[in-house]
Structures are given as C-alpha cells and as structure tokens.
Amino acid sequence: MQTPAHAQAESLRKQSLPATPQPARADQRADMSGLQALSATMQTSQLQQNLQARQAMMDAGVAQRVVRYERQGRDRVQTAYLQLREHAALMEVKPLSLDQVRTGLEQIESSVIDYGVYDLADQDHLTQMYFDISKRLTGEKKARRKTKKVSELEQDARKDQANKHTPTETLAAENSELEGKVLYDTAYLGAGASVAYAIVSQGAAFDRADDIVIGKTQPWAGKRGPGVVAHPEHMISPIRHFLGLEATDDEWLNRANFSDLIRQVLDRVKMGVVDANVESVEKTDYGYLITAGGVEYHARKVISGIGVGDHTPPQGVAAGRIAASDSEVGAKRIMSMDVFTQVAHRLKPGAEGIELDEDASTPEQRGDITVVLSGANGGIDVAFDALNRGYKVQWIVGNGGAKFLKGFPNYAAYLPYLRALHSNNQLGKIDLQPEQFEAEEARVQQELPSLYEGQTDPMFENVAARFEDKGFAGVYFGRMESVEEVDNGIKASVAGTADPVTGDLLVYAQGQGNGNFELFQNHELQPELDVNRRFSESGKTVLGLTSKDGSLKIIGAMAYRMGNTIDVKPADMQLANAQLDDVCSRRWLDRQVKRNLRKAQQSYAKLIPLVEDAQQKAAVLANLRKAKAAKEEITKADSASRSATALREKALQKFNDLVVPIEAQFEQMRRQPGLARRKRSALNSAQNALYNAMLKTGTLAAAMRPVIDSLPADVLLNDQLTPSRSQIEATHNFVPFNTGQTANFVTDDRTVIATHISARYPVLADADPRFVEAIAAAIVGGRKKKNAGVIVSGKYRMTVPDFTAEPPNGKRYQAYWPARLAEVESSLNKQLQK
Secondary structure (H helix, E strand, O other): OOOHHHHHHHHHHHHOOOOOOOOOHHHHOOOOOHHHHHHHHOOOOOOOOOHHHHHHHHHHOHHHHEEOOOOOOHHHHHHHHHHHHHHHHHHOOOOOOHHHHHHHHHHHHHOOOOOOOEEOOOHHHHHHHHHHHHHHHOOHHHHHHHHHHHHHHHHHHHHOOOOOOOOOOOOOOOOHHHOOOOEEEEEEEEEOHHHHHHHHHHOOOOOOOOEEEEEEEOHHHOOOOOOEEEEEHHHHOOOHHHHOOOOOOOOEEEHHHHHHHHHHHHHHOOOEEEOOOEEEEEEOOOOEEEEEOOEEEEEEEEEEOOOOOOEOOOOOOOHHHEEOOHHHEOOEOEEEHHHHHHHOOOEEEEOOEEEEOOOOOOHHHHOOOEEEEEOOHHHHHHHHHHHHHOOEEEEEOEOOOOOOOOOOHHHHHHHHHHHHHHHOOOHHHHOOOHHHHHHHHHHHHHHHHHHHOOOOOHHHOOHHHHOOOOOOOEEEOEOEEEEEEEOOEEEEEEOOOOOOEEEOEEEEOOOEOOHHHHHHOOOOOEEEEOOOOOOOOOOOOEEEEEOOOOOEEEOOHHHHHHHOOOOOOHHHHHHHHHHHHHHHOOOOOOHHHHHHHHHHHHHHHHHHHHHHHHHHHHHHHHHHHHHOOOHHHHHHHHHHHHHHHHHHHHHHHHHHHHHHHHHHHHHHHHOOOOOOHHHHHHHHHHHHHHHHHHHOOOOOHHHHHHHHHOOOOOOOOOOOHHHHHHHHHHHOOOOOOOOOOOOOOOOOOHHHHHHHHHHHOHHHHHHOHHHHHHHHHHHHHOOOOOOOOEEEEOOEEEEOOOOOOOOOOHHHHHHHHHHHHHHHHHHHHHHHHO
16 A cells, blocks of 8 residues: 555656657666666656655655565565556456466576566556566476576586587477577677676666677787776776766776676676677578577577777788787787787897797887887877887878877877977977977976876876886888888888888787678668667767667677768768758758858768769779789779778768757757747757768768767767767666766766756756756766856856866866755755745
8 A cells, every 4th residue: 555655756756757769668678676767767857846745755765665576475475466466457468376476476586687676566567577477487498498508508608618519408499490499589799898788788687598698708808908998997887887886086997807897797697608709690580690600599689799800900911921919929020909918018129039028028128129000099009008118119100190189098108209290390290380399298298197196007107207208219101001021120111201111010000990890781770869868859869770670789889880881872962961951041040050050061062972982982992802803903993992981081070070069059059948839840950951961971970979079078989988888878778776876977978967966956956957957968068178167047057167077087077066966955945945
C-alpha cells in the first residue's frame, strides 16, 4: 500500500518523463534503482513544480518502492507476485504462479548476471521482471544450454589465447544453416575501450548470457608500449560509475592501468571472450556470420568497436623490411611508433648499428643514436619520448607541420620545435612572424611547469626544466618520398629537401590505416543520430553508424574514421545544396544567421566538384592497381589522387568551420524566451537543411562536431577516447546511477548535468527550470571557451568562472561548480522564504 508521500512521488515521477524519443526497452533493458529511475527521467524541460512534494519524495525515498531480491522473505515475493498478476492481465499474457515467481527470483538472485533492481511501481520494470522470470522458467532448458556454451567459450579463451576452438555442445536453431551451431544474441567485435563503454552504458542488468566478445586484446595492454594516455582517468574510464569515482584530477592515466579498467569490465559481465582477429562479417538471413581466427560465429546482432587498423607504413616499403616486434629490432631499422615505444628504453649502439639491451640502456648510449621520425601530428608523441630519453631526432613533419596543443603530455616538445623553426627561418610555416618568437617562447616556458605539476609518472619528473636544453637535430617540411637502409643506418629523401635525411633507424607515425574498413564495405550504413538530444536541440548530431534495421552498429573511432570515407553521390550533394540555397532565400530567418548560412552554402557549392574529382581519381587509381599497371603509372595516379583528396579535405574543413558558429547561433536562438512559432519553424527548416548538407559531404566530421564542442580543449577529434565514451553513452541514453549525488562537470553532457542540478539543488529547479538549462549550458560551454561571466535566465543571475576546463584546470573546474551551485541555492532559498 502506498503512502501519500509515495503516491506524490509516483505522480511527480510520471510527470517528469522525457518528451524526447527514448531507446526501445527491448534494446536497452537497463533496470534502474530508485535513484536511477528518478534521475534518468528528470528532464530540464519538465521539472518538478512543488518543493515540498519533491522533498517528501526524497525523504520517503523511492528506494522504499523497489524490491531488492537478496533472498528476502515471503512478503517480498508475495508483493511481486500480486503486482505481476495484475500486470499480466494488462498485457494479456498467462500469469505466473506464486511458486514460479519464487523460483524465478531465487534463480535471478543466484545468477552471475547482475539483474539490478526492479521498481514495482514502474510498468516497464514489471514487464522486464515477467520476461526475466519466464525466461528462467519456461525457457530454462534452452537458456541453460546457451549459458553453458558461453561459459565454455570463456574458459577456452582463458586457457588458450589462440582460442581456435570448436564448440562441443550444439544448439538447435530455427534456421537449417545453424543446425548444430550456437547462435548468439549480440556479438561485440573488439575487446577495447569502445566495447567496454557500450557494455557499461547498456546497464549492469543487461542480459549477456547469450552474448560474446570477439577480438584481440586491446592495444593499451602492451602493443602501444609503456607511457600514459593523453587524458586523465575520469575522462576515459569505462567504469567510473561502478567505482563511484567522484574525485577529478588532471593526472594522465597510465596505459597499463587503463588496460586493466577495460579488462575489469569484460570480467564483470561474465561473457565469453574470443581472443582472435576478426576476418570477416557477413549478413545472413538470421543475422551475421563472423569469422575470427578461422572459426565461424553466428549472431543476430553485431556491435563493432574494432579499431581502425595499424599504423600506415611509408609508401613503397615492403612489409618484410619493417620490424613487426621488438625481436626484429636491430636486424630491421624501420618500425612503427608502437614498436619504437616498446623498445625505446632498451636501444643502444651495437657492432652493426643498433641493438637491444637486456634491461635498459643509459641516456648516454641513447644519445649516440639518431632517430629519423616521419609523421607530423601523429609523431608528436614519439618526438617527445625520443627527446625525453636522450635520442637525437631528425623530424620529417610533412607539408603542414606539427600542431602542438596545450594540455597534452607531449607539449614540452613544442619548445625545441619552436626554436628549431626559428633558427631555420621557418616560423612562417606555423603562421608565426620572427618578431613573435620571443613572446611565444616565453608563453610556452611559463605554461610548462603548471601543466606537468602533480604528474607522478617518472617520465614527467622535472620535464619542463629538462626540455629547456633539448633540441631537434633537424626539422624538415615536405613528404617523405622514399627510405632505404645504408651502412648500418637509413637514408630518407624528402620532397623539397636537396640532401637526404640520415639516421640509425626510421620511426613512422603517419596515421593509422583503414584496413578494418573492409569488414563492413558491403554493408549499407547510415548515421546514428542523437535522438535524445544530448548534444543539440536538433537531435541530428551523429553518434555513430548503424544499419537500417539497427542490427549492426559501428561505434568509437572506427565510426568517425569510416564515416569520413563513405562515398556520396554528387547528385545528392546538388539536391542538398539546392535545399540550402532555398532556405537562404527566405525572408523569415534571422539576418545574421542567414548571412552565415549563405557563406556556408557558397562553400558547400564549391565542395561538390572537388568531391567528384577526388572520387574519379581514386577510382582510376583503384583500377590501375587492380590491373597491376606499371609502377610509374600507379605512382603518378596516386599523387593525383592524394592532391584531389587534399583539396577536398581543405574545402571540407572550411565548410565545417563555417558550420560551427551557425550551430551556436541556432542553440542561442532556441533559448530565447517566447520564441514565436514562425521563427521556430524557420529555425528548424534552416537547421534541417544544414544537417542534410553535412551528411551529404561524405564525412561525418561536422555532424559529430557538437560532441567535441561540449568537451575541454584537449579533446580535438571524435576518434579520441573521451568523445567516443560520450557518444556511446548518448546512444544508449545512459544516465549514471549516482547522478543524484555527483556529476562530472568536465565531461558529462548537458542532460546529465541538468538532471544532477535538478536532483541535488531542487531550489534552483523550482525557481525556474530555464535557469537550470542555462546553468547546464554554461557548464558545458565553459569547458572549452570562457563564459561571459554571468548566467542570466529571467530574473535569476549567477556568476561563472573566468577559467575553462583546459588542463591543468580540470580539477579546479570540477571543484568550482558544486560549491557555487550550493551557494546560489542557499541564497535563492533565503530570498524565496522572505
């Protein structure tokens, strides 16, 4: 029997249901505790109106209305039985008996699967409970056979890392092709961060008895060598909510520790893990056929978090000349940045050039080795590591040069890079004039000590002081055209440089290849949109890629990279351009927005022939390679294709840069109080036209941009870990279970931030829901760019910090908001009580 407070709480809970579309229950299946049910359904547009009723709800505790099945007494089972009997009548299904409910709940409680908490006042939860119990009882035999098979897979994977096993027990299936084979519900491809993010954001109670993980151990476990990830734990950890992590610091996370966090997620969910490379993914009548390590696996659905591929080797260098592991270093002098990072602490001069020390070489020994590094932005980590360990470094930085950004572990290398360009009269390559050098040098010198303060990894000890004396042996602008081994060393030729660049070994860091794209090249994919509007009011921010029926999803870095290569038809671009042009010709749109839209439309029109040209030249190159034409022809066609692609990318970047301020204007206009219906309609038309154009460029960079804009300045691209986590969480409409108590003010999206403020600081929400929205927008927007200083919403005002969340200010930014919100709530409460 519900108390008045309970009835009031339930009424308020139902009033606060979100208006935006939610993921289907069958897809999400995330049972929530009382606090989860409260926080996940609180939306800023429909906040509670009565402080007294809300306080009663918080005091009475929604937890009193939930049932935790921990071998509790008969009264709990009886309550569940009665509720399920009524609910079964509503669903028009066969009711469960009291004994069935008792047996089912006992099995659920003893299961290795965490089913979470069932809220008996929630119709969805009752449906889920009925389904879970029925599956345990009526489908007991089938479920037991599947679960046993998954357990066997897991044991085999642990015992045999190659894991090329064949199932000994079989599962009969409806499809004759599957007779005698196991059919999994979901196959997660990849065993890295993206899959861990997906598993966590789907909910702890998600039934995984019929799921499997297929993929090689993620590269942070050792492939990428020792060191740190370029973001702190709170920004990239997949299990921060499981651990209840509230402290936010600016220390970069150790790679081994990050790998351990990913491993913990896979261990927690008790799924089978197959440690093998995925070789193919084929669509079938029943779902998907996945081949990995020579073994076939069958699944109804696929969620792929596989990385994009290995580092791209230099053009014209055969695989046999490249050191694929540390055991080949010495005999082979060309290696990827990952291999170099693994052996950098052991390299020393040898009788035939270089060799590996059994333990660790000395800085003096490494000082006698010259590293030729090829790769600009991808090579910054190697440049920092090599200089930090004492190597001489010759750096080939391509045509555009390296772009250093404050907040990254490698930022100290910017000082010797800046000085090298100054001494060679090359500052103009990075848009600096000679007279600006001293000021820029002083700025970097001032920033370095605070950036590395508090970092405990030995590699950062006194790093700011040590890099005062570091210097590059040479910095070369231009593309590396060839490399060869000579006289116990290597020689590389660079376009535009007369003399060859020589050294003892070559390290390439020219970006990762797209080898894994081939797995999905025959699958028809489309953008996965932000239907829950976590990043923009339009709901058209792209979060990933998906098949039309939703059975295949591409998440993480590959979604971003693969989205940028999807071919588009110039005819489709022409239609999108016409739609943009039509919107720009209308009178009803705000003048400033219309002016910016017109610029974007003109830029887009120029992009169309460039896309067509790039596609044509790429097709010519592909045909030449298929026909195995003369090497000279292929080289010439490759150069033309690269040139066409570079022009397209430059034009696309210009279009993207024009889109960003328009998005900000759209968001600002939407928050105007009393926005007229006509103006709102005009705004929607313009935004739809713009997003349609963005999705018809062959790239998702611009359509994913709102995610990047919601994060600190050290988050640059959507293939980084932090935005990948944000996008995957938004896809599943994930709200952390502890949102009522705490929030990550550095990374949480605006929905989570507003939900937290509403639950933790109810006076602010009761005063004016728009005030909460304005605060959440200021918190998210202030991470990357300083706010104006005051939040104004109606008659309410609030000062905001004059600093961003850019490292090393993350901890400071996190600490500011709880104290400031509590202070404003206290002040506002006193005003309301007068």
